[in-house]
Amino acid sequence: MIALYAVALELVDLPAVTGVDGAAIARIRSRGLDLVFSSHDAPAAASDRAVLEHARVVDAVAASAGALLPARFGHGYEDEAALERAAAAAAPALRAQLERVRGCVELGLRAVGPGAGEPPAARSGREYMERQRARVGECDRLVRDIDGPLLSLAKQGTRSMASQPRFSLAASYLVEPARIPAFRRRVAELERAHPALAFACTGPWPPYSFAEIEA
Amino acid sequence: MSVLADPSLEQEVTLLELVDRVLNKGVVLRGEITLAVADVDLVYLGLNVLLASVGTLERIELEAV
Numbered sequence: 001m002i003a004l005y006a007v008a009l010e011l012v013d014l015p016a017v018t019g020v021d022g023a024a025i026a027r028i029r030s031r032g033l034d035l036v037f038s039s040h041d042a043p044a045a046a047s048d049r050a051v052l053e054h055a056r057v058v059d060a061v062a063a064s065a066g067a068l069l070p071a072r073f074g075h076g077y078e079d080e081a082a083l084e085r086a087a088a089a090a091a092p093a094l095r096a097q098l099e100r101v102r103g104c105v106e107l108g109l110r111a112v113g114p115g116a117g118e119p120p121a122a123r124s125g126r127e128y129m130e131r132q133r134a135r136v137g138e139c140d141r142l143v144r145d146i147d148g149p150l151l152s153l154a155k156q157g158t159r160s161m162a163s164q165p166r167f168s169l170a171a172s173y174l175v176e177p178a179r180i181p182a183f184r185r186r187v188a189e190l191e192r193a194h195p196a197l198a199f200a201c202t203g204p205w206p207p208y209s210f211a212e213i214e215a
Numbered sequence: 216m217s218v219l220a221d222p223s224l225e226q227e228v229t230l231l232e233l234v235d236r237v238l239n240k241g242v243v244l245r246g247e248i249t250l251a252v253a254d255v256d257l258v259y260l261g262l263n264v265l266l267a268s269v270g271t272l273e274r275i276e277l278e279a280v
Contacts, residue, residue, distance in 0.1 A: 048230065051237045058237075073237045108232050170235075200228050208236035 001040055002077040005057040006206075007087065007213060008034040009098050010066030017060045020044045020053045020073075030084050031091045033098075036061050037083060043076055062206045067102035069094065069211035090214060097211060104155055104174045105204035107183055111146055111190075111197045113167030139163040142197075146190055147171060153183050158209050167197070172209035180204065 003020060011027065011034035019025045019038035028035045036057065044050050051073055058070040077083040087094065122128035143161050146169060151157045154173035162168045175183055187201045 046238060048234070051234050055233055055237050070237075106236075108236075110228075110232070200232075202229055202232045205233075205236060 001043060002037045002080060002083050003040055003044065003054075004071040004075045004077065004083065004213070005036045005038070005054060006034075006061045006065075006068050006070050007094050007098070007211075008036065008061055008065035008068045009095075009102075010034075011036070011061065012064050015057075015060035015064055017057055018053075019057050020050050025057055028080060028084055028087075030087050033087055033091060033094060034065065035083055035087050037077075037080075043074060046073060058206050067098040068206060069097055069101065069213060070206045070208045071211070071213050072208075075213060094213070100156070101174060101207040101210050104176055104207065105180070106207045106209055107154075107173045107175050107180065107201060107203035108205065108209075109146075109150065109169070109171045109173070109187065109202075110200045111142075111167070111169040111194070113142075113197050136163050139167050142167060142194070143169055146194070149186050149190065150183065153179050153186060156210060174207060174210050175204075177204070 003023075005019065005025065009032065014025060014027050014036070017025065021040065021044055023038035023040055025036055025038050027037070038057075054073045058068070062068045062070075077086060122131060139161060143159065147157065147159055150171070150173055154175050156174040157171060159169060159171035161170075173183070184201060187199060191197075191199045
């Protein structure tokens with residue numbers, strides 16, 4: 001089978017890295033897209049090491065390509081012909097995504113709140129529902145307060161929030177490298193403005209959260 | 216707010232973030248790490264801007280072997 005690492009534009013040279021389980025990486029050029037993959041007898045199991053090996057190939061290809069969409073780990077095809085067919089069918093959509101992420105990196109943000117603790121038992125179903133609504137409303141406001149200022153520095157963003165058992169926001173932003181310092185300063189400001197939350201800003205990453213390789 | 220200068224926690228958060236991205240959006244394969252982070256008294260937890268490349272993670276992993 002074939003494991004896909006990335007779809008790239010303007011890939012000059014295939015970087016000198018090995019893929020998952022030490023497999024050699026190869027590429028197919030199809031309709032101006034470079035498809036970087038390795039061949040395996042069986043699908044590789046997800047482990048920390050395999051994930052790192054996958055990410056290492058994505059990083060190396062990103063360094064020598066004009067633009068890149070990372071594939072998720074385990075995105076597999078039966079053989080090279082199947083990969084080429086899928087890429088040809090999705091070429092316009094892939095190209096549009098590649099142009100959108102071109103020149104940008106992904107920054108990740110997590111913000112986690114303290115546990116709410118066990119609330120006193122609600123006296124009625126209505127009281128319970130009202131509390132729940134207030135809790136979700138409070139979390140939605142926090143998301144707007146955090147996400148808004150960061151999104152204004154980004155080309156695009158994605159976010160997911162959980163209100164139970166504690167407030168937890170996971171967001172990703174597509175950012176031009178020149179704006180990374182401003183983005184980090186803004187995270188530091190948010191950190192000061194929300195002392196009860198723990199923040200972690202990670203990256204720059206290849207644009208994993210902005211790549212939809214459906215094919 | 217104090218900054219938590221715990222390299223092992225930084226490594227764990229960064230690895231969690233990487234795994235989350237490489238496997239899939241929203242996959243919580245290593246949810247225990249998120250919980251471990253959240254179990255630290257958050258008043259004292261100020262994970263500051265965190266930077267790590269895959270190269271860094273690989274060094275960490277090799278050193279751990």
